[in-house]
Amino acid sequence: MRTSLRIELADAEGALMRLIGLVERRGFTIATLDKAAASNGQSTVTMMLDARDAARNMDVLARQVARLLDVRGVFTSDTHARIAPEIAAEAAAGPDRWRQACPPRR
Amino acid sequence: MTALPATEIDDTATTAAAERPARRQTGAHAVVRTLEALGVTRVFGYPGGAIMPVYDALTGSSLQHILVRHEQAAAFAADAQARLTGKAGVCLATSGPGATNLLTGIANAYLDSVPMIILTGQVPSGLMGTDAFQEVDVFGMSMPVVKHSIIIRDPMRIPEMIAEAFAIAEGGRPGPVLIDLPKDVLQAEAYPTLPPEPRLEAGPSHPSESDLAAATALLARSRRPVLYIGGGVTLGGAVDAVRDFMTRTGIPSVATLKGLGCAHPDSETYLGMLGMHGGRAANVAVDESDLLICCGARFDDRATGRLDSFAPGARIIHIDGDAAEIDKLRRAEIGLAGDISAILAGITNDWLDIAEWRDLCVERKHRHAFRYDAPGSGVFAPAMLKQLSEVAGDDFIAACDVGQHQMWVAQHCRFSRPEHHLTSAGLGAMGYGLPAGIGAAMTRPDAKVVTITGDGSIMMNIQELATARRYGVPIRILLLDNASLGLVRQWQEYFFDENFSEIDLYDNPDFAEVAHAFGIEAFTVHSREEVPAAIDRLLNARGPILAHVLIDPRENVWPLVPPGASNADMMED
Ligand SMILES: Cc1ncc(C[n+]2csc(CCOP(=O)(O)OP(=O)(O)O)c2C)c(N)n1
Numbered sequence A: 001m002r003t004s005l006r007i008e009l010a011d012a013e014g015a016l017m018r019l020i021g022l023v024e025r026r027g028f029t030i031a032t033l034d035k036a037a038a039s040n041g042q043s044t045v046t047m048m049l050d051a052r053d054a055a056r057n058m059d060v061l062a063r064q065v066a067r068l069l070d071v072r073g074v075f076t077s078d079t080h081a082r083i084a085p086e087i088a089a090e091a092a093a094g095p096d097r098w099r100q101a102c103p104p105r106r
Numbered sequence B: 001m002t003a004l005p006a007t008e009i010d011d012t013a014t015t016a017a018a019e020r021p022a023r024r025q026t027g028a029h030a031v032v033r034t035l036e037a038l039g040v041t042r043v044f045g046y047p048g049g050a051i052m053p054v055y056d057a058l059t060g061s062s063l064q065h066i067l068v069r070h071e072q073a074a075a076f077a078a079d080a081q082a083r084l085t086g087k088a089g090v091c092l093a094t095s096g097p098g099a100t101n102l103l104t105g106i107a108n109a110y111l112d113s114v115p116m117i118i119l120t121g122q123v124p125s126g127l128m129g130t131d132a133f134q135e136v137d138v139f140g141m142s143m144p145v146v147k148h149s150i151i152i153r154d155p156m157r158i159p160e161m162i163a164e165a166f167a168i169a170e171g172g173r174p175g176p177v178l179i180d181l182p183k184d185v186l187q188a189e190a191y192p193t194l195p196p197e198p199r200l201e202a203g204p205s206h207p208s209e210s211d212l213a214a215a216t217a218l219l220a221r222s223r224r225p226v227l228y229i230g231g232g233v234t235l236g237g238a239v240d241a242v243r244d245f246m247t248r249t250g251i252p253s254v255a256t257l258k259g260l261g262c263a264h265p266d267s268e269t270y271l272g273m274l275g276m277h278g279g280r281a282a283n284v285a286v287d288e289s290d291l292l293i294c295c296g297a298r299f300d301d302r303a304t305g306r307l308d309s310f311a312p313g314a315r316i317i318h319i320d321g322d323a324a325e326i327d328k329l330r331r332a333e334i335g336l337a338g339d340i341s342a343i344l345a346g347i348t349n350d351w352l353d354i355a356e357w358r359d360l361c362v363e364r365k366h367r368h369a370f371r372y373d374a375p376g377s378g379v380f381a382p383a384m385l386k387q388l389s390e391v392a393g394d395d396f397i398a399a400c401d402v403g404q405h406q407m408w409v410a411q412h413c414r415f416s417r418p419e420h421h422l423t424s425a426g427l428g429a430m431g432y433g434l435p436a437g438i439g440a441a442m443t444r445p446d447a448k449v450v451t452i453t454g455d456g457s458i459m460m461n462i463q464e465l466a467t468a469r470r471y472g473v474p475i476r477i478l479l480l481d482n483a484s485l486g487l488v489r490q491w492q493e494y495f496f497d498e499n500f501s502e503i504d505l506y507d508n509p510d511f512a513e514v515a516h517a518f519g520i521e522a523f524t525v526h527s528r529e530e531v532p533a534a535i536d537r538l539l540n541a542r543g544p545i546l547a548h549v550l551i552d553p554r555e556n557v558w559p560l561v562p563p564g565a566s567n568a569d570m571m572e573d
């Protein structure tokens, strides 16, 4: 299943490499990747992802991405997947199509 | 940022140094002064070209530098210190080979969520990316196995960035943080300043009342609940909460390798380790349970066996400090991410009716208890390990290597606290035991620290006997010598048609003689009747000591769940 992920990423050395590496390692292939220029020390990355097998779960990936120290916010456009209880409250906060998958770390 | 008082920044710690002209303060001094200011007292390391400025700045510092004999050992020793204290251990190496030698230790800390700071020298900034001498991209190489990593490019930001690295390593779910230090940054002029208070990660969230009520309701309906305890309990500081929950509810519990020691060792309802080398009572209880309360565990394949037949009839309540663990491998009916103690305290058990189930589990635990009456007069390793941990008592700390001996420790030793069981659980790295034992014995010289190792594993870091000797480390080494890579041999026996391929270590050196050559007291144990005296001698030794124990090469670890099989299908002796 193809899903999109939008990530707000700090403009830090290695941040993009860390993000891409994690997504690939956790069992997703990156079909498209778009990164805007950084402003105010952060930039937005949007990816279309395909899971390598049926066992891969986008919500879990979103939470793994959110653990990265350089990630300021994670949004997913997939409205079907179940939302983990601790992030359900945040779901409403997402703009339109995008719901925030994880609260910011700090 | 506040500048440190002049007395702290200049290099006049000794009278001799006072007579030398004041030295220029560099990035390397800032590194050392920042570590001191953050309360670090000991670092494990090995010098070399790119990190030499830091070694230069160490002179006159209050930091104790422990010179290991291989960088991997620096990481393992720092790891053990961190597991015992909860504070980040620090290791230090040069660029290139020094940095690559650390990688196994970094991966080990990552997979077991151990807070660690790794300082690596790097070639000068201008040479980075040019394949310079001893240049490797350790920042890139280590990315999959660090919680975070940074390259410090501005010498003035050293205090701030190191302080933040410590906060990251120790905060939330702990992990290793690598700091790469280009040589020009270390040599540039810098004014050591006090590190600012780092920004902290958000603390664990608290679950909502409705989530707790849902968990309570699920528990009330359960007739066969089991508490499945993992290493996250220790990380979350929830050992007491788990013990209270067990006492309050009477729910039978099982533990993963990293969860050992969380339950009180004398608890009647604690059924032991589950999984591949788990006991029958533990695996059967999980198999029959209708509700699995997973507490700080991650459904690791060594614990679950075949995942789709793990606890097949159970609903799952998954409690974890790390939200990313929930639903990763097994979908939870209720996922509760946050402070484990608060969550457990919020689950009430007023309607719990499980007396029959609890009695059945406890009866099975006694019926399937391990037996120690092995025939013959040779040393029976499980019995020796059980006796060792019982004689050592609550201060027993085991630093294990990897193999059959590691599994015997897990099955047969008694641990009063989870931190007292130092084992390479996630990575399963042979070579961990000796350096981890050194790190542990330096951290807790008062405790009974014993490295339990095998004839294969000890050879992976045997050079560290020199470190134990140099610093007079109060470490006891119990070397269980079966003249083979026993765990691999056991798998070949059962799963590869007894095709014994490259596991025979018939030509091992005489390990007692090897220890003697390093200047370490050592003796050999040949038979069962020598065991009690050997244990006394080990535990009463003051400095490093090694007991070389000869055991039967055919001895196996039982029970055993074959790879890919369900935990219900365990093989027994
Ligand atoms: C660094 C590393 N290499 C290989 C392995 C695979 N391995 C697991 S156990 C084992 C044998 C260990 O032999 P020994 O230390 O003598 O322990 P025993 O099983 O005999 O008790 C091996 C080779 C490993 N875990 N780590």
Ligand SMILES: [Mg+2]
Binding pocket: B403, B454, B455, B456, B480, B481, B482, B483, B484, B485, B486
């Ligand atoms: Mg062996």
